[in-house]
Amino acid sequence: MVDIHCHILPGFDDGSDSIETSLQMAEMAIADGVTHIVGTPHANSEYDFLPELVRARRDELQSRLGERVSILSGCDFHLSFENVNTLRSDPRRFTLNQGEYLLVEFADFSIPASLDQTLHELQLLGLHPIITHPERNPLIRSQWDRLWGWLRQGCYVQVTAQSITGGFGRRAKQAAELLLDANAVHFVASDAHNVTTRPLRLKAAFDAVTESRGEKVARALFESNPRAAVESGALEYVPEPGDWKKTQEDMELDSSPPRKRFWFF
Numbered sequence: 515m516v517d518i519h520c521h522i523l524p525g526f527d528d529g530s531d532s533i534e535t536s537l538q539m540a541e542m543a544i545a546d547g548v549t550h551i552v553g554t555p556h557a558n559s560e561y562d563f564l565p566e567l568v569r570a571r572r573d574e575l576q577s578r579l580g581e582r583v584s585i586l587s588g589c590d591f592h593l594s595f596e597n598v599n600t601l602r603s604d605p606r607r608f609t610l611n612q613g614e615y616l617l618v619e620f621a622d623f624s625i626p627a628s629l630d631q632t633l634h635e636l637q638l639l640g641l642h643p644i645i646t647h648p649e650r651n652p653l654i655r656s657q658w659d660r661l662w663g664w665l666r667q668g669c670y671v672q673v674t675a676q677s678i679t680g681g682f683g684r685r686a687k688q689a690a691e692l693l694l695d696a697n698a699v700h701f702v703a704s705d706a707h708n709v710t711t712r713p714l715r716l717k718a719a720f721d722a723v724t725e726s727r728g729e730k731v732a733r734a735l736f737e738s739n740p741r742a743a744v745e746s747g748a749l750e751y752v753p754e755p756g757d758w759k760k761t762q763e764d765m766e767l768d769s770s771p772p773r774k775r776f777w778f779f
C-alpha cells in the first residue's frame with residue numbers, strides 16, 4: 515500500500531516528535547504492508563512549511579530505514595489565502611513527491627464560496643487537488659452538495675483509514691461509509707501522527723473496504739490510485755459519483771447540521 519498523507523517526518527508539527535518515533539511509525543507501516551510513505555507536514559497558521567528542511571529530514575529517515583520502505587515528501591496544505599499566494603509562484607513546493615497532486619485541507623469553521631474558484635485556480639496551475647478527510651469535517655458533512663460540486667470540478671477525495679475503522683467517532687465513520695457507498699472516495703490514507711492515538715495503520719481499513727466494497731475497490735483506494743498520485747500519473751479508479759441524498763436515505767443517516775458549540779473561558 516501507498517500512504518499519501520502522514521505526519522511521519524520529525525519535528526515539524528503535531529506529528530512525530532523525534533527520529534525514534536518516526537522509525538517506530540515506519541516499522542508499523544512496514545508490518546502493515548505499506549511500501550511507500552509520503553511525509554506531509556502541515557502548512558498552516560500554526561506551522562511553517564520548510565521544503566528544504568522537509569527533504570533533508572526525509573533523506574535522514576530514508577537512510578536510517580534503507581530500502582525496506584520508500585519515504586517521499588509532500589505537504590498537508592491548508593487552503594488559506596497566504597498559502598495559495600505562495601503556491602502560485604512555486605506550485606510544486608507543496609505537492610506530493612513534488613508532482614501534480616496536492617493535498618488540500620479546509621478549515622473546520624468556515625468554507626467560503628470563493629474556495630470553489632480557488633480550487634479551480636489550482637487546477638489551472640496544472641495541479642490535481644485532493645480534498646483531505648471530508649468525513650471528519652462537520653461543515654462539509656452538513657453540506658455534501660459543496661463536496662459534490664468539487665468532485666464535478668475534477669477534485670479527488672481522501673478519507674482517513676481510522677475514520678473507516680471508527681477511531682474518529684460515529685459521525686465520521688458513517689460519513690466515510692456514505693462517501694464509499696456513493697463512489698466519492700479516491701484515496702484512503704493514514705494521516706498518522708504518532709504510534710499511539712494516530713498510528714500508521716492501513717490494513718484494518720483495507721480489510722473493511724474489501725469486505726464492504728470488494729477487493730478491486732480496496733486495491734484502487736489503497737494501492738493503485740495513491741501510487742499514481744505520487745508518480746503524477748492518471749488515476750485508474752475514478753468512478754462516477756452517486757446521489758448522496760439517496761445514499762444518505764438508504765443508510766438512514768442523521769443529516770442534521772452540527773450542534774452549536776459554546777466555548778467558556
Ligand SMILES: [Fe+2]
Pocket residue numbers: 519520521590705
Ligand atoms: Fe494531516
